[in-house]
Amino acid sequence: MDFDRGIQVNRVPKYYPDAGRKEGSVSLSAMNYNNIVKRTRLPREQILRKDQDIKNILDSGIRKNGAYLTIYYENSSEKKFAVLVPRKSGNAVNRNRGKRVIREIYRLNPGWFYNMRIVILLKQVNINYKTLKMEIKKLLVIQ
DSSP: OOOTTSOOOOOOOTTOTTTTOOTTOOOHHHHHHHHHHHHHSOOGGGBOOOHHHHHHHHHHSEEEEOSSEEEEEEEOSSOEEEEEOOGGGOOHHHHHHHHHHHHHHHHHOGGGGTTEEEEEEESOSOOOHHHHHHHHHHHTTOO
16 A cells, blocks of 8 residues: 555556455465475475484395486385485476476376385586486386
C-alpha cells in the first residue's frame, strides 16, 4: 500500500501466481508443487549418511575410474547412495549442481544401482547430464 499521496494502492507482486485470489481458496499451483516435490525427492532411507559407512566403502569397496568420476561400491542387501565432490573441483554452486545431476541420474535409473551401497566421487563439476549418465552407465557395465 502506498500512503505517500494519501491514497491506498494495492500492489501485487508479479511473481506470485495466486496473488489476486480470494481468501480461503486453495491454490492449485501450490498443491501441484507439493505433490511434485514429494514424488521426485530421493528417499531418505536410500542416502548414505554415516561417515564410517562411506569410509568403509571407499577403503574396501570395488573401484571403477572414469574420466569425470570414480565409483566405489559394494554389494549389499540394501540400496544406499552418496555423492562426494572435492572442494578443488569448483565453487559451491558448481559442486551442488554436480551433486544434483548425479542424484537425478540415480533417481531416474534405479535398476542400475540394485542391491548396492555406492559412493560416487565427482572429479569435474561442469559436465552435462548426458555425459555423466553415459559415464556411469559405462562404469557400471550396463547394456
